[in-house]
Amino acid sequence: MTLISDRDTYITDHSSPRSLFSKIFLSPKFMFYPQVFWIIWKNSRKAVRGVYGNSEWMESSIEITRALENVGAHIEITGVGNIKKSEGPVVFVCNHMSTLETFVLPCIIQPLKHVTFVVKKSLVEMPVFGPIMRSREPIVVSRTNARADLKTVLEEGAIKLKSECSIIIFPQSTRSDTLNPDEFNSLGVKLALKAGVPVVPVALKTDAWGVGRLIKDFGPIDTGKKIYFAFGEPMRISGRGAEEHQEIIRFIQERLDEWDKPS
Numbered sequence: 001m002t003l004i005s006d007r008d009t010y011i012t013d014h015s016s017p018r019s020l021f022s023k024i025f026l027s028p029k030f031m032f033y034p035q036v037f038w039i040i041w042k043n044s045r046k047a048v049r050g051v052y053g054n055s056e057w058m059e060s061s062i063e064i065t066r067a068l069e070n071v072g073a074h075i076e077i078t079g080v081g082n083i084k085k086s087e088g089p090v091v092f093v094c095n096h097m098s099t100l101e102t103f104v105l106p107c108i109i110q111p112l113k114h115v116t117f118v119v120k121k122s123l124v125e126m127p128v129f130g131p132i133m134r135s136r137e138p139i140v141v142s143r144t145n146a147r148a149d150l151k152t153v154l155e156e157g158a159i160k161l162k163s164e165c166s167i168i169i170f171p172q173s174t175r176s177d178t179l180n181p182d183e184f185n186s187l188g189v190k191l192a193l194k195a196g197v198p199v200v201p202v203a204l205k206t207d208a209w210g211v212g213r214l215i216k217d218f219g220p221i222d223t224g225k226k227i228y229f230a231f232g233e234p235m236r237i238s239g240r241g242a243e244e245h246q247e248i249i250r251f252i253q254e255r256l257d258e259w260d261k262p263s
Helices: 020-025 028-049 054-070 080-084 100-109 121-125 129-135 146-162 187-195 242-260
Strands: 075-078 091-094 115-120 139-141 166-169 199-205 227-231
Touching: 028 054, 028 129, 054 075, 054 100, 054 129, 080 100, 080 227, 091 100, 091 187, 100 115, 100 166, 100 227, 115 121, 115 146, 121 129, 121 139, 139 146, 146 166, 146 187, 166 187, 187 199, 187 242, 199 242, 227 242
Parallel strands: 075 227, 091 166, 091 199, 115 139, 115 166
Antiparallel strands: 199 227
């Protein structure tokens, strides 16, 4: 089961549109979340039993991606070929907008490179989603002690990269619809420099999955907002990595500006 296959670009095929009944009477939110909760629940049980591996992770990620498309979301993914341009592991440095990318990125990257996330501690402690996240053996940070988190990411990240596991990092301190360079730290560049691996910049626009009032991770689904992922050229880090860090920021900001233009 794959989403991308050998293509460099993926665009949702809406040749079979939603029925008129579902458009009028069923909101995307109420159609989408029951599917998501079922996918998470059944795979959480697998993780608890120790049978939730890489292929199961990819399949559950594809299921959630398909669920988004089934309620009318439109997804466009470009630059997939850049993931394969470097042999061995890389550090993926991404902006962070919503819960959506945590669920969708695995089905794009994992078929091409074994990968895990840098995540905050609360994600691995969640009662149902926690077992799934723990099964991915992520790098866990506190988000309360920047110095300790830096040490954790550099030390554990270098070990994982040496074992051929790529790493996804969101350098922003919190999810945001915009990119503030002052809040976009250089942790990904530092890790890539320490481990001697390339960085792949990833720009994404995922605000179609909104922030919830009661539960932050489960907000409204706005199918009028297109979902974008763009993977840039891999970059080797030289010197202290300042130029590469700025290039990552430029890549992401340019894509966000482009996607925000009226179609």
